[in-house]
Amino acid sequence: MIKHNEIERENIMKIMSIPEIKEYLNNNGIKPSLPRIKIFEYLNNYKSHPTADEIYLALIDELITLSKTTVYNTMDLFLKHNIIIQILIEENEIRYDSLTSNHGHFKCIKCNKIYDFKYDLADISIKELNGFSLNEYHTYIKGICKNCSENK
Amino acid sequence: MIKHNEIERENIMKIMSIPEIKEYLNNNGIKPSLPRIKIFEYLNNYKSHPTADEIYLALIDELITLSKTTVYNTMDLFLKHNIIIQILIEENEIRYDSLTSNHGHFKCIKCNKIYDFKYDLADISIKELNGFSLNEYHTYIKGICKNCSENK
DNA sequence: AATTATTTTGTAATCATTACATTTAATGAA
DNA sequence: TTCATTAAATGTAATGATTACAAAATAATT
Numbered sequence: 001m002i003k004h005n006e007i008e009r010e011n012i013m014k015i016m017s018i019p020e021i022k023e024y025l026n027n028n029g030i031k032p033s034l035p036r037i038k039i040f041e042y043l044n045n046y047k048s049h050p051t052a053d054e055i056y057l058a059l060i061d062e063l064i065t066l067s068k069t070t071v072y073n074t075m076d077l078f079l080k081h082n083i084i085i086q087i088l089i090e091e092n093e094i095r096y097d098s099l100t101s102n103h104g105h106f107k108c109i110k111c112n113k114i115y116d117f118k119y120d121l122a123d124i125s126i127k128e129l130n131g132f133s134l135n136e137y138h139t140y141i142k143g144i145c146k147n148c149s150e151n152k
Numbered sequence: 153m154i155k156h157n158e159i160e161r162e163n164i165m166k167i168m169s170i171p172e173i174k175e176y177l178n179n180n181g182i183k184p185s186l187p188r189i190k191i192f193e194y195l196n197n198y199k200s201h202p203t204a205d206e207i208y209l210a211l212i213d214e215l216i217t218l219s220k221t222t223v224y225n226t227m228d229l230f231l232k233h234n235i236i237i238q239i240l241i242e243e244n245e246i247r248y249d250s251l252t253s254n255h256g257h258f259k260c261i262k263c264n265k266i267y268d269f270k271y272d273l274a275d276i277s278i279k280e281l282n283g284f285s286l287n288e289y290h291t292y293i294k295g296i297c298k299n300c301s302e303n304k
Numbered sequence: 305a306a307t308t309a310t311t312t313t314g315t316a317a318t319c320a321t322t323a324c325a326t327t328t329a330a331t332g333a334a
Numbered sequence: 335t336t337c338a339t340t341a342a343a344t345g346t347a348a349t350g351a352t353t354a355c356a357a358a359a360t361a362a363t364t
């Protein structure tokens with residue numbers, strides 16, 4: 001069962017300019033301070049599914065007073081306003097993604113890159129879950145990506 | 153694409169007696185010491201998808217010299233011999249499952265119970281992953297279970 | 305400008321997991 | 335059985351990501 005193209009397109013989070021990010025944060029009830037804008041920009045435009053620590057390290061050269069607590073606080077704020085999701089793939093680390101529509105993640109065990117992919121679990125009828133109400137779907141797959149396979 | 157009943161049945165991990173557990177550990181290259189048998193018994197027969205800490209607390213009254221390190225060591229051993237899997241649903245905790253065949257988990261946000269369910273992601277063709285080799289599938293769903301829905 | 309509320313920051317605490325060294329138990333040869 | 339060797343279990347300390355908390359800086363409001 002394929003979704004409407006319109007709906008799909010809406011849910012693909014594209015690269016955003018600074019003014020677009022400001023507007024996006026405002027529209028979601030978040031005052032767009034400099035750290036918030038930069039953190040969201042990093043998260044959304046690099047699409048690397050970073051940890052809080054990776055975000056901190058990526059931004060500290062530019063925002064030289066940034067603290068790790070601010071990164072964590074900001075992630076909590078973004079989560080509360082539903083503009084990011086947490087993803088769990090490895091124990092001991094939380095990663096973040098600005099693409100909030102339902103999708104899965106593939107992690108390459110060679111290059112460690114995390115890829116997004118679309119899927120719809122609703123396509124599978126799960127008889128054990130009849131009568132259950134399903135809120136959040138999370139799926140990840142581990143393996144070797146095309147790039148790493150081809151480069152032997 | 154439904155699997156053979158034979159294969160499915162094989163993959164459903166049933167309640168096991170102590171002698172069966174001993175044999176199972178032996179067959180998988182693990183010397184069946186008392187802590188190992190008891191830990192596996194708890195994991196397999198209660199099917200509660202416990203954390204290491206929960207296993208420790210469940211067994212300490214009976215195995216009064218048990219240490220938490222032993223639980224962790226044993227989980228690592230079981231993992232290395234592929235008789236358990238790790239499951240990640242909440243940040244900050246690793247849970248374990250003695251059912252190693254591909255299946256998903258449903259966590260009820262009311263009663264916190266974790267249910268197993270069968271599914272096969274191979275039923276969905278994921279075009280983004282063409283050319284990728286897929287090794288491990290992990291899926292969890294959060295929501296409200298039938299029991300909690302019915303009891304208002 | 306003064307006051308108040310919000311945001312950011314640094315330090316310390318928490319807590320699950322791991323590292324490591326020691327003790328205990330099991331195994332096997334003499 | 336005893337001694338020597340290996341494996342298993344244990345306790346304590348270290349690690350590292352995340353959170354708590356209080357203070358400092360910034361922004362908004364009167």
